[in-house]
Amino acid sequence: xxxxxxxxxxxxxxxxxxxxxxxxxxxxxxxxxxxxxxxxxxxxxxxxxxxxxxxxxxxxxxxxxxxxxxxxxxxxxxxxxxxxxxxxxxxxxxxxxxxxxxxxxxxxxxxxxxxxxxxxxxxxxxxxxxxxxxxxxxxxxxxxxxxxxxxxxxxxxxxxxxxxxxxx
Amino acid sequence: xxxxxxxxxxxxxxxxxxxxxxxxxxxxxxxxxxxxxxxxxxxxxxxxxxxxxxxxxxxxxxxxxxxxxxxxxxxxxxxxxxxxxxxxxxxxxxxxxxxxxxxxxxxxxxxxxxxxxxxxxxxxxxxxxxxxxxxxxxxxxxxxxxxxxxxxxxxxxxxxxxxxxxxxxxxxxxxxxxxxxxxxxxxxxxxxxxxxxxxxxxxxxxxxxxxxxxxxxxxxxxxxxxxxxxxxxxxxxxxxxxxxxxxxxxxxxxxxxxxxxxxxxxxxxxxxxxxxxxxxxxxxxxxxxxxxxxxxxxxxxxxxxxxxxxxxxxxxxxxxxxxxxxxxxxxxxxxxxxxxxxxxxxxxxxxxxxxxxxxxxxxxxxxxxxxxxxxxxxxxxxxxxxxxxxxxxxxxxxxxxxxxxxxxxxxxxxxxxxxxxxxxxxxxxxxxxxxxxxxxxxxxxxxxxxxxx
Numbered sequence: 001x002x003x004x005x006x007x008x009x010x011x012x013x014x015x016x017x018x019x020x021x022x023x024x025x026x027x028x029x030x031x032x033x034x035x036x037x038x039x040x041x042x043x044x045x046x047x048x049x050x051x052x053x054x055x056x057x058x059x060x061x062x063x064x065x066x067x068x069x070x071x072x073x074x075x076x077x078x079x080x081x082x083x084x085x086x087x088x089x090x091x092x093x094x095x096x097x098x099x100x101x102x103x104x105x106x107x108x109x110x111x112x113x114x115x116x117x118x119x120x121x122x123x124x125x126x127x128x129x130x131x132x133x134x135x136x137x138x139x140x141x142x143x144x145x146x147x148x149x150x151x152x153x154x155x156x157x158x159x160x161x162x163x164x165x166x167x168x
Numbered sequence: 169x170x171x172x173x174x175x176x177x178x179x180x181x182x183x184x185x186x187x188x189x190x191x192x193x194x195x196x197x198x199x200x201x202x203x204x205x206x207x208x209x210x211x212x213x214x215x216x217x218x219x220x221x222x223x224x225x226x227x228x229x230x231x232x233x234x235x236x237x238x239x240x241x242x243x244x245x246x247x248x249x250x251x252x253x254x255x256x257x258x259x260x261x262x263x264x265x266x267x268x269x270x271x272x273x274x275x276x277x278x279x280x281x282x283x284x285x286x287x288x289x290x291x292x293x294x295x296x297x298x299x300x301x302x303x304x305x306x307x308x309x310x311x312x313x314x315x316x317x318x319x320x321x322x323x324x325x326x327x328x329x330x331x332x333x334x335x336x337x338x339x340x341x342x343x344x345x346x347x348x349x350x351x352x353x354x355x356x357x358x359x360x361x362x363x364x365x366x367x368x369x370x371x372x373x374x375x376x377x378x379x380x381x382x383x384x385x386x387x388x389x390x391x392x393x394x395x396x397x398x399x400x401x402x403x404x405x406x407x408x409x410x411x412x413x414x415x416x417x418x419x420x421x422x423x424x425x426x427x428x429x430x431x432x433x434x435x436x437x438x439x440x441x442x443x444x445x446x447x448x449x450x451x452x453x454x455x456x457x458x459x460x461x462x463x464x465x466x467x468x469x470x471x472x473x474x475x476x477x478x479x480x481x482x483x484x485x486x487x488x489x490x491x492x493x494x495x496x497x498x499x500x501x502x503x504x505x506x507x508x509x510x511x512x513x514x515x516x517x518x519x520x521x522x523x524x525x526x527x528x529x530x531x532x533x534x535x536x537x538x539x540x541x542x543x544x545x546x547x548x549x550x551x552x553x554x555x556x557x558x559x560x561x562x563x564x565x566x567x568x569x570x571x572x573x574x575x576x577x578x579x580x581x582x583x584x585x586x587x588x589x590x591x592x593x594x595x596x597x598x599x600x601x602x603x604x605x606x607x608x609x610x611x612x613x614x615x616x617x618x619x620x621x
Contacts, residue, residue, distance in 0.1 A: 018192075021192075025187060029184045030177060030180045030181065030184060033180055033183060033184050034180055043183060046183075047183075047185045050184070050185055050187075051185070051187065051188050051190075051191055054187055054191050055190065055191045058191060108179040108182070108183070109175070109179075110172055110175045110176040110179055111176065111179050111180075111183075114176075130173050130176070131177070131180075146502070148502050148506065155534060155537050155538070158533075158534075159534060161172055162172065165172055
């Protein structure tokens with residue numbers, strides 16, 4: 001989904017357009033979920049943070065500057081909330097964290113494979129490219145890493161995933 | 169799309185939660201003041217009425233403004249004319265000389281006309297400008313060989329249509345590129361014009377109804393097997409294979425140039441050690457350029473200046489050839505590492521055995537990615553279409569590859585500066601051709617020598 005399209009929906013949401021909000025959720029939920037998951041590593045926290053992120057989007061859409069990149073804005077909101085959730089969960093015991101993680105992935109072989117074989121950064125690169133349609137150059141800018149790193153990590157990630165999924 | 173991507177998206181759809189009621193009913197903040205999402209009825213009605221009035225006022229002023237500045241067209245008539253180089257296209261113009269439609273008149277022209285940007289730039293423009301653009305694209309993609317003489321025929325069956333402006337503009341363009349040229353207008357009968365355009369009926373309304381691409385005209389006569397066979401030859405063994413080959417050639421050229429640039433950088437680093445007036449922290453050309461060469465504080469030996477001047481030229485040539493600037497040493501290191509580690513042997517073997525390797529192309533995805541070849545695009549294009557519509561869609565994507573291939577192959581020639589040809593000199597060229605027959609005979613003789621399309 002392009003930054004311009006997300007931006008246009010945010011402007012309409014700021015004006016109270018409920019339909020625009022529903023459209024935004026429909027178009028971006030997958031990408032936001034996957035992006036949050038790369039930080040939080042479990043469904044429970046990711047689902048909760050999804051609610052917080054979209055609540056924030058709803059409330060703060062008026063602060064989005066029309067004409068700027070809506071996609072980047074939305075991902076920044078998601079990232080901020082993911083990081084604050086991580087800070088909160090650093091206070092949880094390791095057994096609570098492990099319990100959350102173990103419930104999750106039996107039915108989701110691709111998601112499980114990504115968790116097993118890819119680093120956080122690799123998961124993020126794959127999510128941004130596959131779900132958000134970001135080009136490698138844009139991912140390099142978003143994650144503040146060199147373009148060559150993004151390209152080679154993406155290739156390696158695809159190779160690892162294919163290998164892992166053949167084993168399933 | 170790769171199956172794991174599809175599967176992943178389905179898995180995510182199963183995991184995404186429904187939003188809580190709290191989220192759906194929250195108030196939205198706008199510039200510090202709260203905008204209530206559900207407003208009271210009477211206020212809503214008042215806002216609606218005033219909004220409606222404002223919108224109506226705006227629309228009215230725009231419509232009035234448009235009618236004043238651009239009165240609706242009255243009594244527009246249309247004419248058609250063709251431009252043959254190879255490639256060939258047919259244009260529809262209104263009586264103000266503006267292009268309203270352009271269609272491909274042979275399969276080489278499909279490569280140009282399938283480019284939406286090109287067509288959008290031509291439609292709405294004066295005919296001479298639009299044709300000049302078509303000729304420029306032809307040169308860019310190597311259809312006009314700028315090392316040789318050129319010939320362009322502009323034909324019409326409409327006696328009232330003046331083609332002088334088009335002929336002059338195209339001739340001016342080619343002469344400025346240093347190309348001796350024969351550009352002439354050709355008034356013909358309707359029957360002859362339909363042979364040139366390759367269509368039975370050639371008045372403006374009929375040409376407007378023609379498919380955009382020449383290849384589309386014969387599609388209805390073919391069954392799916394014939395379409396797939398043609399697709400296999402033209403797209404898979406043609407455009408796709410050439411596209412991969414051209415990108416590999418570019419990678420090889422880059423590897424060579426980068427290796428030379430690295431050598432030069434090493435020479436500069438060595439020379440820096442011999443310099444008496446300064447010691448620098450990082451012995452690379454870019455650091456030297458920024459902190460020493462452009463500073464008045466240091467004396468630099470002639471030898472070092474010479475090496476740096478050579479480096480400047482090499483970097484400028486690299487930029488011109490590949491469109492990339494190398495502005496720091498680490499960029500050179502990264503690029504060198506990338507291109508020197510590519511497996512050229514394997515990819516050359518893949519290309520030479522392309523037809524056989526198609527059935528296991530999945531195994532080559534990573535290799536293609538290493539060469540910055542869009543493997544998703546290649547996988548899409550090497551699978552046969554299931555319908556005529558899908559054929560056209562894939563064909564269009566493959567034409568994009570073909571344009572890139574042709575542009576890469578012709579870049580240096582297209583961008584090379586040449587001394588313009590003098591008009592008098594070109595007149596002599598034309599006179600010598602006319603001594604041996606008509607310009608039409610000359611044009612047809614050249615056309616016969618070209619590979620048929």
